[in-house]
Amino acid sequence: MASFIIRRLLYSLIVLLVASFVAFAGVRAAFDPLAKFATVKDQEVKHRETVRLGLDKPIYIQYKNFIVKFVQGDWGTSDSTRESVASMIQRSMGKTLQLIIPGIIISLVAAIGLGVYSAVKQYSVGDYVFTTASFVGIAMPPFWFGLLAIEFLAIRSKDLLGLKQNPFYFVGLHSGNGNSIDADYARHLVLPVLTLTVQLIAGWSRFQRAAMLDVLSADYVRTAKAKGVPRRRVIMHHAFRNALIPLVTVVALDAGALFGGLIITEQIFSIAGMGRLFVGSLTNGDAPVLAAWTIVAASFVIIFNLFADVAYGVLDPRVRLS
């Protein structure tokens, strides 16, 4: 098992190096770090910055210098705000995590429940209802669902229910300048997490249903049933565990992508997470932030891929052996 993990880890490191180089070179090609000095009279300023940023050196040397500092924790300073890029990403990551963690937990529980139910009760009314709802959820763009949720669950529901305040909020994670974990925080979290989970639940529940159906038709399950094992025990102890394996992979891959992929949800709900940091940096042409952001986002995808590989190996010994 250890050699399996080490092997996967080495593969991941190579992928990470390649990804970070592509990200760095892409940002360098797309954004001129000296653009902000376009109208500066003092030409010496441009020369000084060129030398300081190492722009007079070949791209691979620039990358080497960048990645060495990056690994040492020196991620540079934002061109726009002059703030440490590391602290900007740390702050944004914290906000994104506040959405992702409850989002994944809720989605996982709901998707497994719905998937298993739909498989066990295949072609029942409930199965058809959940299947239809899943297709709607998959097809629903997050920006559309988010706006609908704000309009109906926050704004109109207030009048409908005769409340003095909106039942849910949709600007940031706290009202005013609050920062505590309380009811206000929860009321801010509901809509963005709901928006995030709709597509996840819809997609994952389909995987879970398909995996469960696969397992339920397997020979060992049929054998268990023939031996008179109670139906509940067959489903929970024999079928369910094995049906989780494909979902683990999907969840790990999706979770990795979510760290940089909540752009729309964060924009709609004015949450300054990783998605909004990316959009803001892109708009400002903030190359140091973009380079670090891309590497961090790519790292999460690779790390969760690694996690999926390892988890698969743990759950299914045949993968390890191969």
Place this chain on the structure above:
Amino acid sequence: MKRKLRPTRLLAALLALGLIAAACSSSSETSTTATTQVNVPQGGSLVIGAEQEPDCVDWISSCAGSSWGYWMLNVQTMPRAYDAVKTDGEYAYAPNELLAGEAQVTTSPQQVVTYKLNPNAVWSDGTAITSADFKYTWEQITTGTDIYDATGYKNIESVGTPDPQTAVVTFAAGKNYAAWKGLFGGGYGIMPSHILASVDRDAAMKDGYTWSGGPFMLKSWTKTDNITLVPNPKWYGKNKAHLNEVIFKFTADTAAEFKAFTGNEVKMIYPQPQLDAVDQIAAGLPDANSAYTADTGNFEALWLNNAAAPLDDVKVRQAVAYSIDRDAIVNQLFGKLGVTKALQVINAPIVNAYSDTQAFAGYTKDLSKVDELLTGDGWAKGADGIYAKDGKPLAITIKSTAGNKRRELTEQVLQKQLADAGITLTIANTKAGDLFGKVLPAGDFQIGLYAQVLTSIDPGRCNIFCSENIPSAANTNSGQNWTRTNVSSLDPLLAQVDTELDDQARAAANKQADPITAEQMVTLPLDPLPNILLWSKTVVGPVSDNAILGPFWNLADIGIQS
């Protein structure tokens, strides 16, 4: 003097500073749905939606050119020598409470301005605001590194401090600065020397500072979430703050800001005049008051590259102007707000007193005039309805900031109107950073569509229209005359506007320059960009917009009902 908050306002900082107030401008379209003549309650917390967070608040450095930063924090905390105030429908400078009265100006042998300070003026720590603070501010701006814009301050030879309550600002001989009232205030303010002189100013200010010389002081700045102000207990002005706390809550964009307002999460917003905002206001907002005005420092224009063929030919430039129904465009963009007429001068409405406000009135859509100009210039209409000369069709490209719906609509209307006139218009928008950082300075455009923003009451335009400011080796390619305007009769007039200390002579020179800009069609003004302010009916007090100081200029006078 600066502020670029919105990318489209990047050019704002390019206009020179302040000017002396004055005369006679025509009133612009203004509408207010409510005047709140009620007793303003004491206490409470007001949450205001802010669609932009400042990058930093070291006001004089290059990272601080944010309009929202200026409105939220600079105006509330930085002492200023002069304020832009609207009196009898016109903007003019008036001494801030920091001064004991009008500054005294002498002009011979050189310009000298003597400021007498209010002896009661103190910083939030109780230390007096003195002439040493004037001197420190000037020194930082002129000798510091990474300074946003030292225009005007560079003209100063010395700042004398004969006593703590007297600051004597002497300009260098031959360096008169007409817009001097925008100095020691404007987008910068005056900084406390007793706090900053012994430390790194930029480090001490860029992420927020707790001292104040205004009615409010910064309580906290939670990056990416909010800025919170509380009253300055040592504020020496007449009007003390009613509110206990003001929270500026950052929203993602104008759409989110609007939603937050309609959902009652914020009580006041100042959205950009985008199409959806105009539509929503026109449709009516429940439980809200609104004020919008076209009497602003912002205007949009078609900036023509006078050096790029075919627009290097004045006849073609004029033909383009006669091809466009500008009133129709303005009506389509802002008609719902009552703004229906095109601007007829290349300057913002707030300096109408210095402008010939009808200079471009002759340019109305007239296709026979287009034909006369172009055929007289050797162009002939082909079978496809497009003019051509020497086998080359009359085709022009327009560039603007990508993603701006209002500008995209403007371009589409222009495209149709010019096609009707026999001119092909191609749209090639680009990112704001590239447009203002590369495309325009390099002259890589034929028509640019963007806004000019005045951040002081200064009609000066030499920086953008004098031939010496065309980017060239002589000015190390940093000149701001991106339209490459080169009209010899215009140069001396615009130069006079920058240096003339006699206000009437200054206005006369500027009014003389306006018809020349029209005759040479150096640029075609389009619309005054209206300012829009919306607030909940629970917000009470004299809520109003100030074209220079912004929508929160009198925040101390405003209160909130529980």
